[in-house]
Amino acid sequence: MTNKDLQKKQAAEAALQYIKPNMIVGLGTGSTVSYFLEALAKADINIVGVTTSQVTSQHCADLNIPIVDIDEVDHIDVTVDGADEVDTYLNGIKGGGAALLMEKIVAKNSNENIWIVDESKVHATLGSFPLPIEVIPYGNGQLFRQFTDRGFFPKLRRQANGDPLVTDAGHYIIDCHLNNINNPYALAEYLEGQVGVVEHGLFLNICDRVIIGGETVTIKERQKTNTEQV
Known part of the structure; x- marks a missing residue:
């Protein structure tokens, strides 16, 4: 162990x-x-x-x-x-x-x-671990582009065979590599306002x-x- x-x-x-x-x-x-x-x-x-x-x-x-x-x-x-x-x-x-x-x-x-x-x-602040964002499959590419434009460095989570990973609820996950989240509350508010975002990993x-x-x-x-x- x-x-x-x-x-x-x-x-x-x-x-x-x-x-x-x-x-x-x-x-x-x-x-x-x-x-x-x-x-x-x-x-x-x-x-x-x-x-x-x-x-x-x-x-x-x-x-x-x-x-x-x-x-x-x-x-x-x-x-x-x-x-x-x-x-x-x-x-x-x-x-x-x-x-x-x-x-x-x-x-x-x-x-x-x-x-x-x-x-x-x-850690002292959040962001070292990629932030998972659960999204519906339809239009996930649009969200991906939005996250890219905001400098979130998104990556669609995939299975070993290359297909998108599908959650138990039938959704996709986009992992955003933010490194340092200075204001998690503001980020959560932004994500909750995006159509197609089901939930985010900020607790x-x-x-x-x-x-x-x-x-x-x-x-x-x-x-x-x-x-x-x-």
Whole structure:
């Protein structure tokens, strides 16, 4: 096991302390979440999961973790997910696993969101990891040109055979290489105003707690503003 994988496992196992019996738990997607699912199954805590991808649903089936559709529940107690990048304000970039749309739906309907990451994912500002933008196939080339004109250095995500990658929801993903995102809120507002953009990988004011694996596991909590607490 590499040091990075060890840190992912440490963070995943540390997240178990926030999982209580009879909870409805949102289950993210990705390699770090895989470690969490394995730890959750081993702990044998009586929960029901709401998954964010077909991959996670299959992993839950393999581990005998019961799951339900998101529209079968009236709330989600806590969601545990990974992140491709997280900044000092606990904002992040997600979507490296092509599940950002469903991940954001589950996150937005959760009472609490916990991210589990290794040390390499933590940066002062966002942008080191390409920003995934989920778009409908029709007219995706028009959006690609717009993003190129704005200096986003877009790249259509493709499968190994060269065909465009298609998400579980039937969309394409354009990865934008921005290097440094000075104002993620303004960027999010711009993207949300573009016809054909389904969702973007900026997860802002969503994460409540991040667990960082390492020589010592670090847990950071986001301080909510007065507006968010209302």
